[in-house]
Amino acid sequence: MVWRNAVKIALAAGEAFGKALTKAVKEEIKVSQQAAERQAASSGGATREDTRQSANANARLGxxxxxxxxxxxxxxxxxxxxxxxxxxxxxxxxxxxxxxxxxxxxxxxxxxxxxxxxxxxxxxxxxxxxxxxxxxxxxxxxxxxxx
The missing domain is CATH 1.10.287.110 (DnaJ domain)
Structure with missing residues (x-):
């Protein structure tokens, strides 16, 4: 009986931790994209398409x-x-x-x-x-x- 409750508590804690981690990662990605857009706009008005082209060229040419x-x-x-x-x-x-x-x-x-x-x-x-x-x-x- 004690083990069953301990497993339930561990699973609930793991689930809560997983949801919190997922939410934090999504928020970090969103903030990072916004910061990149602000940086691009302030450094010569590079658009998202320009940034994408540059990233593609970097990957293709190494x-x-x-x-x-x-x-x-x-x-x-x-x-x-x-x-x-x-x-x-x-x-x-x-x-x-x-x-x-x-x-x-x-x-x-x-x-x-x-x-x-x-x-x-x-x-x-x-x-x-x-x-x-x-x-x-x-x-x-x-x-x-x-x-």
Whole structure:
């Protein structure tokens, strides 16, 4: 009889604790989202969509914009020419034939890739078409002309 009551009390306490924890986590998520929106609004008016695009780019490319800026040593506002100059310098500096580091060269490449993605998202740069795609289009056009 005593054990039965002890188990009931333990289950009731566990249930109450679970509900309280769930409620606290939901409230924390809500407060965190509101704080992120306020921060985005105060730091240049980034919208929720901009934040989502940035997060998607971070996940897809595996590097954040902040880390990319540090690697290439460039600052906001981003200038495509400055980014290209820093990239060229650091990429050549870390060339493996000159006893450079392939790892660092890869980091420099990924950093430029992430910054280019950000410039494209902001509309400051056109998305480059890959050479293979252009070659395939030319081949298809030639085939169409032959027919």
């Amino acid at each position: 590097i954040s914009l902040e880390e990319s800026l540090k690697i290439l040593d460039v600052k906001e506002p981003l200038k495509e020419e400055e980014v290209r100059e820093r990239y060229d310098f650091l990429f050549k500096l870390n060339d493996k034939t000159k006893n450079g580091s392939f790892y660092l060269q890869s980091k420099v490449y990924r950093a430029k890739e992430r910054i280019d993605e950000e410039l494209i998202n902001r509309g400051e740069k056109e998305r480059e078409v890959e050479p293979k795609v252009e070659e395939e289009k030319k081949i298809e056009e030639k085939k169409a002309e032959e027919k």
